[in-house]
Amino acid sequence: MKFLIPFLTALLLSLTAQAAEHGTPDEAVALINKTAAYLIDEGPEKTFFEVSNPKGRFIYRDIYVVIYDLQGKIMAHGMTPRLVGLNAMDYRDDDDKQFVRDIIERAGKGQHGPVDFKWVHPQTQRLHAKSAYFRQVGLYVITAGIYK
Template sequence: MSAPVRVLVLTLGLALGTGVLPSAACAADAESIRLFDSELGKRATALLERAVRHIEQTGEKGAADFSRQAAFVDRDLYAYAVRMDGRFLASGGSSAALIGDNVLDYTDIEGKAFFREMIELAKAKGSGQVEYRWFNPADSRGEPKVTMFRKVGEIVVAVGFYPPRATPVQARAMLKDAVKAMTADVKGALAQFQRLDGPFVHDDLYVFVIDTADGRFLAHGATPALVGSNGFEVRDPNGKPVGTEMVRLAAKKGEGELDYSWRNPTTGKIEKKHSYFRTVDGKLVGVGYFQR
């Protein structure tokens, strides 16, 4: 009798967390909920479920259907399958070029052996998540991609996605709306900025507010745990005093811009960020976008 087929199924997701203060880690659960509730998250989850059921019903031989059946492709999302020994079995996307290869030592554009990492995590924990940079056909460059997994057997069935990124135009538009909201009702606006399901949190865009007198965070859409902490003490990973610099620049003209490094809530990575900010009645209101 042949050995039973065991399946490892990768699910959609990502490692999250924002900011550079230790307390920022507690924002991960809220960010994860926000991502899964997004249109992209729901599509990917639905696709994953179809792929999982198919492998559970058909075993390893059914993985080939990922390469030829439309049911396992949803616009820019697709399912792919890898054996636990590293052999790439099938894909409904650009990774179909890997079919038949052993990908244990295959690396992304930063040299990360992400296939090996996900298999090792599956063996050790049965489930987990990996992040890597993959060629994005939409813009012809390597972009952060996210995949989560759970162990069901001897095959890796995956659905990954590129976390959405905001543009400078979107950041400036959100700042304009945030300033308008602060001018109309400060208390109400600060509460709105904290709502993950509200109009001021969208993909990697969010509003932050700092009291220019004492440096306290009054709102932070990505990391609510920062509220009440001293923004003057915040430094990016390169040592730049982000809060202090923003307040100093804004004191000159009532507005400004600043480049620094910060954790992207949709990729979980430290990335370059460009923020726009304005002062409203002694409060600095800011919105930034993450640069590619």
């Protein structure tokens, strides 16, 4: 018992620290709004370039921005820039959910999320539940998700 209490305390502190590393819904929405303002002020070309910089201003903790056009083409990707130019409309998660299609359709109706799906966390490389928040700005849908 004497060793169990320190072990459980250390485990609890570790889990709390890991949870604190994940972004929050409010932080994801703030990052989307920051990106939207930049898109409006600076235009698409400069915004896509900035968002696709994995060490840039549109990354916060484990939250990154992805911008799609209305047909599902990835215009910018904050974590994996090599995906830019691919059409993700029919991407499916581990449960066969077409989450990009859902995001784009809901954004077109003026909704902002969340859309829940499962995706690999970029830092742990493990499958996690994720909630994507989004906002349509002109011809583009700006997304940012939080891992749970």
